[in-house]
Amino acid sequence: MACDAAVPIEKLAEEETLSLGERAYRRLRSSILQGALAAGARISERGLASALGISAQPVREALRRLEKDGLVVTLPRRGTVVAEIGPERLAELGRIRAALEGVAAALAAERMSEDNLVTLAQLVRQMRAATAAADHEALAECNERFHALVQGATGNLFLIRSLEALDAYDALGRPRALGSTPKELPRVLREHAAILAALKARDATLAEARMRAHVLRSLVANRVPSPAPRR
Amino acid sequence: MACDAAVPIEKLAEEETLSLGERAYRRLRSSILQGALAAGARISERGLASALGISAQPVREALRRLEKDGLVVTLPRRGTVVAEIGPERLAELGRIRAALEGVAAALAAERMSEDNLVTLAQLVRQMRAATAAADHEALAECNERFHALVQGATGNLFLIRSLEALDAYDALGRPRALGSTPKELPRVLREHAAILAALKARDATLAEARMRAHVLRSLVANRVPSPAPRR
DNA sequence: CCCTGCCATCTGCTATTGCAGTTGTCCATG
DNA sequence: CATGGACAACTGCAATAGCAGATGGCAGGG
Structure with missing residues (x-):
C-alpha cells in the first residue's frame, strides 16, 4: 500500500483537509x-462568506456551532450578532469552571497514567524555573499545559468540551487584560505542586479540593480591578 | 400594528413556525x-431527509447540533452514527452533574427570589404527600420541577444548557430502567427539604454541599445493578 | 482457492439558486 | 412640517445539483 511514499502526508494534512465549515468555525x-469581532457586532452569512471566499453554507454551519457555544446569538430573519457577556456572568462561569476542573482533577487522580504524572512533574519543574526567572510567558504556557493534561487524562469528552466552552467565555469576557499577576507567581507554583502531590497520591478528594481552590483563587487574582459596584 | 387579531398566535406558533432544522433537531x-434510534445506529443525511420529507440541509444542521451535544458522532466522508456510552462514562457524568447542580444550588441560594422559594416549599409539601401515598410518578415530577426551578433561578444559560446535555446523556445511558427506588422515597423527601432550608437561609456553601450529596446519592441509588467489575 | 485491482454506490460536503420575512428609506399625503 | 405607506435592500432559511472521498462486491490473475 504505497510504501514508496517517504513524505509524512498526515502532518500537513491536518490543516488542509479540514472541511470549510470547520475552518470557518x-x-x-x-x-x-x-476581540477582532467585538461583542454586539452584526454578522451576515453572505457577507462573511464572500469575505472568506467560500459559500454561505459552511459559514452558516459555523455560526450554528458558535451559537451552541454561546458566543453568538441568532435572531431569526434578522441577523446574527456576537454575544455580550457581563462581569457578573463571568464570575458565575468562573465558579462553574472551578467546579468542573475540580471534578476533572478527581477523575484524573483515579485514572491518570504514570507517564502523565511524570509529564506533570516536568511541567512543575519548568514552572519553578519560570517563576524564578519571572517569565510570565513561560509560566502561562506551563499552566495551560498542566490543566490541559489533567483534563485530557479524564478522557471525558463532555468535561473537556465544557471546559473549552468556558475558556471561550473567559477569553470573551476578559478582553485583552490578562497580564499575569505580578507577585502571585509563587502561589501559582505552590498550588500546582500541591495538586500534583494529590494526584500522585491518587487522592481524588484532595486533588479536587485543591484544584477547585486553585482555580477560584486564580480567578479572583486575575479579575479586572472592579465592575464598580453600581447602585 | 394588527391590533384586531384577537387570537393568541404566539402559542400555537411555537410548533409551526419553527425552522425545519430546529424541528428535525x-x-x-x-x-x-x-431509544428509537439505538446506539451505534447509522444515520444518513439523505435517507433521514427523505424520511422526514424535507431537504438534506436542515437534517445536516440538526446532526451538527446533535454532534455538539455528544449524542452523535460523524466520521468524515463515512457516515454518522448514534453515540454509545458505557456505564463507566455514565458514572463520570453523574459526578459532573452533581458538581454542576451543586454550583446551581449555591448560585440559587444567593439570588433566588422569595417567590421561587415559596414555590419550592409548595413542591416539597407535594413531595411529602406523594411520599406518604407512595406515588412514584408524582414524586418524580416534583423532583424534576424542583431541580429545574433551582437551575432556572441561577439564570445562567451555560449552566442550564450543560445540565440539559447531561440529562440527555443520562437518558441515553439508562435505557428504560428508571423505576424509582422502592424504599428510598423518604430519603429523597428529606434531602430536598434540607436543600430548601439551606436555600431559605441563603447559605450558598451549605446548599451546594447538600445538593451535591443529594445528586450523588440519587445516582448510586438509581444505577443499574452493577457493571460487573471486570478484570 | 486466495489475493489484488477496479467500479458501482453510498457517504458527507459545498456551491448555486431562490424564497420569505424584516428593516430602513423615500416619497406622497394630511 | 409631520406622518403613513410602499418599495428596495438586506437578512436567515431551504431546496437542488453536483463534488470528492470511502466502502463493498465482483471479476480477473496469481
Whole structure:
C-alpha cells in the first residue's frame, strides 16, 4: 500500500483537509475571542462568506456551532450578532469552571497514567524555573499545559468540551487584560505542586479540593480591578 | 400594528413556525433519547431527509447540533452514527452533574427570589404527600420541577444548557430502567427539604454541599445493578 | 482457492439558486 | 412640517445539483 511514499502526508494534512465549515468555525471563533469581532457586532452569512471566499453554507454551519457555544446569538430573519457577556456572568462561569476542573482533577487522580504524572512533574519543574526567572510567558504556557493534561487524562469528552466552552467565555469576557499577576507567581507554583502531590497520591478528594481552590483563587487574582459596584 | 387579531398566535406558533432544522433537531434528539434510534445506529443525511420529507440541509444542521451535544458522532466522508456510552462514562457524568447542580444550588441560594422559594416549599409539601401515598410518578415530577426551578433561578444559560446535555446523556445511558427506588422515597423527601432550608437561609456553601450529596446519592441509588467489575 | 485491482454506490460536503420575512428609506399625503 | 405607506435592500432559511472521498462486491490473475 504505497510504501514508496517517504513524505509524512498526515502532518500537513491536518490543516488542509479540514472541511470549510470547520475552518470557518475555528477562524470565526478565534476572531471573536481575540476581540477582532467585538461583542454586539452584526454578522451576515453572505457577507462573511464572500469575505472568506467560500459559500454561505459552511459559514452558516459555523455560526450554528458558535451559537451552541454561546458566543453568538441568532435572531431569526434578522441577523446574527456576537454575544455580550457581563462581569457578573463571568464570575458565575468562573465558579462553574472551578467546579468542573475540580471534578476533572478527581477523575484524573483515579485514572491518570504514570507517564502523565511524570509529564506533570516536568511541567512543575519548568514552572519553578519560570517563576524564578519571572517569565510570565513561560509560566502561562506551563499552566495551560498542566490543566490541559489533567483534563485530557479524564478522557471525558463532555468535561473537556465544557471546559473549552468556558475558556471561550473567559477569553470573551476578559478582553485583552490578562497580564499575569505580578507577585502571585509563587502561589501559582505552590498550588500546582500541591495538586500534583494529590494526584500522585491518587487522592481524588484532595486533588479536587485543591484544584477547585486553585482555580477560584486564580480567578479572583486575575479579575479586572472592579465592575464598580453600581447602585 | 394588527391590533384586531384577537387570537393568541404566539402559542400555537411555537410548533409551526419553527425552522425545519430546529424541528428535525428536536425530533431526532427525542428519538435517540427514547431509544428509537439505538446506539451505534447509522444515520444518513439523505435517507433521514427523505424520511422526514424535507431537504438534506436542515437534517445536516440538526446532526451538527446533535454532534455538539455528544449524542452523535460523524466520521468524515463515512457516515454518522448514534453515540454509545458505557456505564463507566455514565458514572463520570453523574459526578459532573452533581458538581454542576451543586454550583446551581449555591448560585440559587444567593439570588433566588422569595417567590421561587415559596414555590419550592409548595413542591416539597407535594413531595411529602406523594411520599406518604407512595406515588412514584408524582414524586418524580416534583423532583424534576424542583431541580429545574433551582437551575432556572441561577439564570445562567451555560449552566442550564450543560445540565440539559447531561440529562440527555443520562437518558441515553439508562435505557428504560428508571423505576424509582422502592424504599428510598423518604430519603429523597428529606434531602430536598434540607436543600430548601439551606436555600431559605441563603447559605450558598451549605446548599451546594447538600445538593451535591443529594445528586450523588440519587445516582448510586438509581444505577443499574452493577457493571460487573471486570478484570 | 486466495489475493489484488477496479467500479458501482453510498457517504458527507459545498456551491448555486431562490424564497420569505424584516428593516430602513423615500416619497406622497394630511 | 409631520406622518403613513410602499418599495428596495438586506437578512436567515431551504431546496437542488453536483463534488470528492470511502466502502463493498465482483471479476480477473496469481
